[in-house]
Amino acid sequence: MSKQREKHRGGLIAGAVFAALLLIAVTASAATDTTQPFGPATQPNPCNGDSVTFQGTERFVTNNHVDGDGTMHINTMHQIKGQGVGSPSGVQYNVGSATKVNGKFPPGPVIFRERTKVISNGPTDNFYETFFFRINQDGSPGNTNFQSDCRG
């Protein structure tokens, strides 16, 4: 290989490495569409003392990106759907929720709260579940936590 061709090749590689580094420094994108199972997760029905073990699916569609200075641009749709059987009632409960968020936030993780009604398919009381879904500081979806309450 001639010295000139080698020099040209070296220049191309250096250019590609520089472009990649620049891209990492300016923005880190995380476009995803992920559906994953959740549960079994046991939550109390605080309205009647039932203990409900939920299972279902959770879907994240994200088109988030992070600027070089860490600023978070979040464009995410979060859906959760599940059902469970209460103990000792034996009654089935259904829960479903969907949230779309679009915003710009300071560097760091961002947590969204999503409160929805859990429907009892029997004589037992409905209750409420708050989902805490998290976007990590790199723009990727994080863990989702739950908390139940009985406030109407």
Add this chain to the structure above:
Amino acid sequence: MNRKYKLAIVTLSLALSLFAAAPASAQVQLLSVQQDVPMAATLDNPCTVAPEAIAFTGTTHIDQQVWLMPGGTTRLVVSETTSLSGTDTLLGAASPIYQVSGCDSIDVEFNPGAATLYNYKQVTNSASQDNFHVIVQLDFDPSSLRLTPGLQASCSDGTPSAP
């Protein structure tokens, strides 16, 4: 011991015990406010090739709470309702009537600093239908804790597209 010092020590101990008794997980409400903001903006429909100058007027109602969370993060709880109508000033009396009506709510926790929320709302008109949306942009000022609304045009509903 001097009686004054005894009193000071008792007061300090009482204050410290009260402080210690407060739950470590308590969040502190910094602001709870409702406001009606008159809105006005002239927008082009970005879904059409032809230029428009649609003069929207209306109101944005904001119900807002700001909390300081135990870890020092900011929790912003917002419920926003916007109602707008307008006509294309380039068409005059021949213009269809454009209307926007909708509400959005969000409960979000983030590190202290400025933030912006984008709420997409479908624009309907009496002549045709496309994907024309108005974005109600809410800018959060970390020093005043207030939200300032603004309007933008979009040809998308803001739903993230899958890769």
